[in-house]
Every structure is written in structure tokens, then in C-alpha cells.
Amino acid sequence: MDALSIGLLSLAAIMVLIALRLPIGVALGGVTMFGFAYLTNWNVALGVIRETPFVFSANWDLTAIPMFLLMGAITNNSGISSSLFRAARLWFAALPGGLAVATNFACAGFAAACGSSIAAAAAMARLATPEMVRAGYDKGLATGVVASAGTLAALIPPSILFVLYGIFAEVSIVELLIAGVFPGLLTAGIYAAMIMIRCVINPDLAPKISDDELAEMKKERWTALKDVWPLLVLILGIIGGLYGGVVTPTEGGAAGASLALVIGILQKRMNLELFIESLRDAIGTTAQIFFVGMGAVMYTKFLALAGVSTMMVEMIGAWAGDPILLVIAASIIYVILGMFLDPLGIMLITIPVLVPMFVALDLNLVWFGVIVVKYVEIGLLTPPVGFNVYVVKNVVGDSIALHDIFKGCFWFLGCEVIIMTLLIAFPEISLWLPATMK
Numbered sequence: 001m002d003a004l005s006i007g008l009l010s011l012a013a014i015m016v017l018i019a020l021r022l023p024i025g026v027a028l029g030g031v032t033m034f035g036f037a038y039l040t041n042w043n044v045a046l047g048v049i050r051e052t053p054f055v056f057s058a059n060w061d062l063t064a065i066p067m068f069l070l071m072g073a074i075t076n077n078s079g080i081s082s083s084l085f086r087a088a089r090l091w092f093a094a095l096p097g098g099l100a101v102a103t104n105f106a107c108a109g110f111a112a113a114c115g116s117s118i119a120a121a122a123a124m125a126r127l128a129t130p131e132m133v134r135a136g137y138d139k140g141l142a143t144g145v146v147a148s149a150g151t152l153a154a155l156i157p158p159s160i161l162f163v164l165y166g167i168f169a170e171v172s173i174v175e176l177l178i179a180g181v182f183p184g185l186l187t188a189g190i191y192a193a194m195i196m197i198r199c200v201i202n203p204d205l206a207p208k209i210s211d212d213e214l215a216e217m218k219k220e221r222w223t224a225l226k227d228v229w230p231l232l233v234l235i236l237g238i239i240g241g242l243y244g245g246v247v248t249p250t251e252g253g254a255a256g257a258s259l260a261l262v263i264g265i266l267q268k269r270m271n272l273e274l275f276i277e278s279l280r281d282a283i284g285t286t287a288q289i290f291f292v293g294m295g296a297v298m299y300t301k302f303l304a305l306a307g308v309s310t311m312m313v314e315m316i317g318a319w320a321g322d323p324i325l326l327v328i329a330a331s332i333i334y335v336i337l338g339m340f341l342d343p344l345g346i347m348l349i350t351i352p353v354l355v356p357m358f359v360a361l362d363l364n365l366v367w368f369g370v371i372v373v374k375y376v377e378i379g380l381l382t383p384p385v386g387f388n389v390y391v392v393k394n395v396v397g398d399s400i401a402l403h404d405i406f407k408g409c410f411w412f413l414g415c416e417v418i419i420m421t422l423l424i425a426f427p428e429i430s431l432w433l434p435a436t437m438k
Helices: 003-019 024-039 042-057 060-077 080-092 098-111 117-134 139-154 160-169 173-179 181-201 211-225 229-243 249-266 272-306 308-315 323-338 343-360 365-379 387-399 402-425 428-435
Strands: none
Touching (some): 003 308, 024 042, 024 272, 042 272, 080 098, 080 117, 080 249, 098 117, 139 387, 139 402, 160 173, 173 229, 181 402, 181 428, 323 343, 365 428, 387 402
16 A cells, blocks of 8 residues: 555544544554554654654743643632623623623633633533523523634634644744734624524524513622623733733743732632642643644654645645635635544644645735634534534533534534634734734
């Protein structure tokens, strides 16, 4: 069997192993090892396995990831997510689909202190979904908004995916993080508009609250803000520090984690036990990300050796002379891969192939980074492997069917068509804010 056939067969093997619930990093690393052994010899295979993990994890820029995750773990374990949802519920309750709108914006706020889409979806699924279901909301809407808005953590800084993209595409991580601000806000705004329009057209999706309850909520609005304003200051401080060049991403993450800890202690929501739990959460998630990253880097090397990367270049080579056609080709690739592969794996496998093409056409790699992360967000919602959907399903259990959650997400995927069209047609949405830093 020739090398290219082995490379293509490896893709099928990885999908089968992932479907069998084998850890993604193990699937990538295992297939890579046997692939290298088949195409070369066991010494080369073992050399790749031995060298790649150290080279990958020794990259200094990756230290931003555990710092961002620690900040998110502290804010989550100290109850900030519940405070955010409570404040958002009180302020947006009067709108059509008020609880869903509140969940959407609470996810956006928590995303700015978390950096993990899965963590954001899980936190809001525990808090918001039961309350929406009790209030008579459609189950698809109640779960779809949580799964979809949770993906905002991949876009709104701090974003772990932007850090990884910046490292492998050799692009300024700070510019990438800042570039995600407006697209993230645009996504949250269009999601909210869609929810309200649907609930106006079909009031059965989200029953209105009574006038008496609304009047009671108005009395508590300003009181609720006292529990969340320190976090809002923290978020604005980190984004402002990155924008002004005062801190690097790693320094910003470390400062954010420290300040989140101080806020939790001052609000008497953080103790030693919760702090240790936060450390465990951050360490565990960091290990998972690094493990997948190491496997993806090794697998990328194998694909290059097998000629799959060259084949992909040739497949879209006819489109690579036109920027619009190249973006369309890249979009098709990311949508298809997003249905089957882990977000981190998708990025690390495709970046070495696509980035040189964008460079050759003198297209902005910061803008392309936003496009890539957006497509990764979409992949978190698309069947059959929509990670955020399964996270929400795991939280809600058997009370809501899996197909209802996917059905609820389809409306948000429709919004993504509009959002992606705007981001591709108007790169300034992503590039204006980073441009003002120079």
C-alpha cells in the first residue's frame, strides 16, 4: 500500500477510534506511531514520540493556557457564573425569551473569564437550563442557547484557541485576542436578536413572566450588580491591558487568576478547598489540551510524510489563486472536519496546509484566525460529534433528548451563516480594533 493510501486510511482509523471513545490524544498518537513505523521504521516512530511532546510543551507562549484556565476555574468555583446569570436574568427578563437572552449574555460574560467553551456550556447548563424548563421554555431553545452561547468562550478573550493558532501560524497572540472582541459581541447580539424574533413569532417557546414578578425583579436589578461588577472590572482590565500592551497574554492570565482569587476571597466565596479544586480543574484541563496538542502535532508530521498535506493543497490548488475561492474552500474543509474531529486537532492539522496559501495571497492571518476559530465554534455544535451538545446532554441527563438539543442548535447554526458572511465580507469587523493598537 502506498504512503498516500496509508495517510488516508489513518484518517478513517482515527475517526473510528474516537467513535469508540478512545481519548483523542491517544488515537492521534497511536495512529501516528504505527504510521511512522510502517512508512519508515520503529526507530523513527519512537523518535517522534520521544521528541515531539517536549518540543511542544516547552513553548513559552503556551503558558498562557494554564493561566487562562485557572482564572476560569476560580471564577466558576467561586460562584461567579451563578451571579452573572442572576444579574442577566433580572436585567433581560422583560424581553421576549428573556431567560434565554439572559443565558446568552451570561455565557458571553463568563466566556470572558473562562476561555473554555466546554466549561462555559457545562456551567450554564447546570444553572440556566433547569430554570428555563421550569418556566415553560421549549426544551430545544433552553438547551440550544446554552450549547451555542457556550462557544463564545472560543472567541471572546481570553481564548485558548487563539493562543494555539498564534503559536502555529506565527501571528501575534495579542492581536488575535483583541480581534475576537467584536466578532464575539456580534455573535452574541445576533443570537439574542434571533431568540427574541422567534419568541415574538411563537410565544409558546418562552412564556412571559407576570407583571408582579417583573416588578419584583426590577427592584433587585441594581443589587445583583454588586456581585458581578468586580468580575466585569477584571475582564475589562485584562482586555485593556492586552490592548494597551501593558501585559502579555501569559501575564494577563496570571494577573486575572490572581485577581479572581482575591475577588472570591473578599466576597467570601473562595476557601482553601475550592482553591485546590480550581487548581485540579486547571491542571487536568491543561493536561488534556497539551495531550491532544502533542498528538495533533505528531499526526501533522505523519500526514506531511504520507503526502496527505500535499494532496489537500492540490485539491484546492485550483482555487488558491483567488482569495474568495480559497476562503470558500477553507470553509468547506472546516465545516466537514468540524463534524467529526476535535477542535484542537482540526486547527493543528489544517493550519500547516492553509496558512502558507493565505500568506501567498497576502491575506491577513489575524482575520483568517478569527475565521478559523469561528468555524471551530460551529464544529462544536454540528452532528454527529458536537462536543458542546454532548456536554449539555451530560448535564441535563435523560430529561431532554439528544435530538432536541441538536434541533435547538440548528437555529443558532442558521445565525452562524449570517455571522460568517459578515466576517468574510467585512474583514474590518475583526481587524479594526487590532489596527488601532499600532
